[in-house]
Amino acid sequence: MALLEIRGLTVAFAQYAGGWRRRTIQAVRDIELDVEAGEIVAVVGSSGSGKSLLAHAILGILPPNASMTGSVRYDGEPLTPERLDKLRGRELALIPQSVAYLDPLMRVGEQVRHSAAGGDPAESQRRAFRRLGLPEEAARRYPFQLSGGMARRVLVSTAVVSGARLIVADEPTPGLHEDVVRETLGQFRELADSGCGVLLITHDIASALTVADRVAVLYAGTTVEIADAGDFAGEGDALRHPYARALWRALPQNAFEPIPGHQPSPDRLPPGCLFAPRCALATAACEQARPEMRQLRGGKARCIHAT
Numbered sequence: 001m002a003l004l005e006i007r008g009l010t011v012a013f014a015q016y017a018g019g020w021r022r023r024t025i026q027a028v029r030d031i032e033l034d035v036e037a038g039e040i041v042a043v044v045g046s047s048g049s050g051k052s053l054l055a056h057a058i059l060g061i062l063p064p065n066a067s068m069t070g071s072v073r074y075d076g077e078p079l080t081p082e083r084l085d086k087l088r089g090r091e092l093a094l095i096p097q098s099v100a101y102l103d104p105l106m107r108v109g110e111q112v113r114h115s116a117a118g119g120d121p122a123e124s125q126r127r128a129f130r131r132l133g134l135p136e137e138a139a140r141r142y143p144f145q146l147s148g149g150m151a152r153r154v155l156v157s158t159a160v161v162s163g164a165r166l167i168v169a170d171e172p173t174p175g176l177h178e179d180v181v182r183e184t185l186g187q188f189r190e191l192a193d194s195g196c197g198v199l200l201i202t203h204d205i206a207s208a209l210t211v212a213d214r215v216a217v218l219y220a221g222t223t224v225e226i227a228d229a230g231d232f233a234g235e236g237d238a239l240r241h242p243y244a245r246a247l248w249r250a251l252p253q254n255a256f257e258p259i260p261g262h263q264p265s266p267d268r269l270p271p272g273c274l275f276a277p278r279c280a281l282a283t284a285a286c287e288q289a290r291p292e293m294r295q296l297r298g299g300k301a302r303c304i305h306a307t
Ligand SMILES: Nc1ncnc2c1ncn2[C@@H]1O[C@H](COP(=O)(O)OP(=O)(O)OP(=O)(O)O)[C@@H](O)[C@H]1O
Pocket: 013, 027, 028, 045, 046, 047, 048, 049, 050, 051, 052, 053, 054, 063, 097, 265, 266
C-alpha cells in the first residue's frame, strides 16, 4: 500500500464566459500518482502543467472556485476534509511555492519552532538553520527582513522540523545557490531514508534526478509518464512518452533541442492526445481519443505508440 495514492484526480474551475454564461474548465485531469514511504517522487513539467494544483489538491487548499474529483488516499484511507484538518502541518507538510505563505507578523525562528514535533523545538530550529546555511540571528527576523532565498530556506526548515510523514515540496529551490540546492535536496533524501515520502515538484530536472527515486512528468494538466529516475539518461531511450523524451533532450546539458509548438491552455485542449499537435509520432488515431495511462517496461505512459 502506497503512503499517498492518487487516482483520476481532476480539478476544474468555474468561469464566466461573458453575460450569464458559465462554463467550467478542467485545469488538471486524470492525474495518477503514488508515493511510497521512503521514496522521493519528482514531479516535473513546464509552467502551467498543473504541478501546484496537484500539491494544493493533496493538501485540500484549492481556491473556493475550484472543484475536485477523483481519489486521494493517504495511509490507505481517503483524505477527507476532517482528516486533512488533523494531519496538515503535522503528518502532512507543504513547502509552498510562494514565500508569501510565511506569517509576516511573526519572527521566523518562532514560526519554525511552532512547527517542530517532539524533542527540543529550539534545538531543532537551530539545527535546521545551520544545515541550510541560515545565520543563527536570522531566527529573530521577520519575513520582510529576509532575502527571497533565505525566506525559502525558512519554509524548508519548517517542513524539516515538522516530523511529517509526507512532504509536498512545491519548487523548494529556485534562486538558491548551487550548494544550498544540494543541501536542501540532501535533506529531503535523509528524510526519505528515514521513512518519509516526498513529492518534489520542480523545474530543475537535473538537480531532482540526483535525489529522486521516480519521476512523474506532467503535460497540460495530466500525467504522461511515470519513470524510474535512472531512465532519464543518455539520449532518453529508456523513457516511454515522446514528451518525456523531448523534455529530457531539451535540457542544456543534453542536446538542447527545443520542442516545437506550445502546451495547450486548459480552455483550448485538443480532442485526442494532448501532446499530439506537437508530436512527431502522431497519427490519425492519436486525435480520436485521450490515451489511457498504461504499464510499460516497469513504468507508465499515456501514449498509444510508446513501446
Ligand atoms: N484559481 C485558478 N483559476 C483558474 N485557473 C487556474 C487557477 N489556478 C491555476 N489555474 C490554471 O491551472 C493550470 C495549472 O496551474 P498550476 O499553478 O498548477 O501550474 P504549475 O505547473 O504549478 O506552473 P508553475 O510551474 O508556473 O508553477 C494553469 O493553466 C492555470 O492557469
